[in-house]
Amino acid sequence: MIEEKEFSLAISAKNNFDFLRLLFALSVLINHFGLLTNNPIYWPISSPMAVSGFFIISGFLITKSYYRSTSLKEYYIKRIKRIVPAYVMIVIACAIGLSIFSNLPFSVYFTSNSFVKYLLANLGFLNFIQPTLPGVFASNPDSFVNGALWTIKVEIALYLCVPVFAELIRRIKPKWTVFVAIYLVSFCFILLMNHLADENGNGIYSILNRQFLGQLTYFVSGMLLLFYFDFFQRNIKWFISLAIVVLIIKFGFDNNNVIKFLFPISFCIIIISIAYHFKPLNNVAKYGDISYGVYLFHYPIIQIFYSVGLFNQNLWTGFVLCLLTVILCAFLSWHLLEKRILNRQFSIIK
DSSP: OOOOOOSSSSSOOOSSSSHHHHHHHHHHHHHHHHHHHTTTOOOOOOOHHHHHHHHHHHHHHHHHHHHHHHHHHHHHHHHHHHHHHHHHHHHHHHHHGGGGGSSSOOOHTTHHHHHHHHHHHHTTTTTOOOOOTBBBBTTSOOOOOOGGGHHHHHHHHHHHHEEEEEEEEHSSSTTHHHHHHHHHHHHHHHHHHHHHHHHHOOOHEEEEEEEESHHHHHHHHHHHHHHHHHHHHHTHHHHHHHHHHHHHHHTTTOOOOOOOOHHHHHHHHHHHHHHHOOOOTTTTTTTOHHHHHHHHHHHHHHHHHHHHTTTOOOOHHHHHHHHHHHHHHHHHHHHIIIIHHHHHHHHHHH
16 A cells, blocks of 8 residues: 555545636637648647646546555556557547548558557557558648657556655655755756757757756656645645735736746646635536546648648637537547546456
8 A cells, every 4th residue: 555645634625626727728728729731720729838727637546546546556557548549549540540631542541650650559559660651641731640649658668766755754854845856857858958059049959948857856856746736725725825926927018047947836826726715616527537638639630621622711619619529529539448448457457
């Protein structure tokens, strides 16, 4: 049994994390729609901001899940069964189903090295190695099949690190020094990548900034507020006030290194505050937790709609049809696959 519970596990189950996850998933969809159709849409939550919001929520909830698990095995089983089945399904479905959108004959498509490489790379959570399928979306502005999948490998890496962080927290006192140390390492990495990107004009450093080490500030911020949740709740007015000031300065005046340093924890404060202080949003997932499905399905569906010209006549009609299609696919994915896998998980590990 996992011991050393360093915080109260009695935190209310009534929260707005379902709403926030759906909001961030839809924000990514909106931003990608603008990018993939060459019709940018103004939306206050950018894709990088939405993704960082996901990692904050993961830091909070996944750490709580780890301490609620009776063993390390149970913890990993829960993580695998929540993430992997729907991910594998979308990778295989795209690899096979999108063959009809390829400009190559089936015989060439399915025997292509690119097809095999796509399957192997994406099933191994290495989407960046082969993000395209042979002849698919060749006339689209972007030929990537599912450019949103890059975050999944980061999420899994963070899941693997939670037991390591928990052990450090158990051994090192005061425990807040562990959070500060991880946060500082991540932020120093971000500064280094920014410097190298500016110095070399090389986009690879900007890409690295969004990967595992670059997202640790957000993930560990979620962990920190979980461990000090009672203190956070007692002083929430002060925390929210300071967080709002940081966000106003960042988006309205200046984004210097001090503000960049404070932004992850400030954004985390806003997210956790919304999660526990807006009761009317508690039932957003009443008919299904579709946020993960929205995130997985939206990119290839936008690409399909663009390739068949559904955005040519009326962009906004096409957007609404695309959105409804994504939601329908996510709904079916939840009820036919994800929910069933989760229910099996509980019967296995109890």
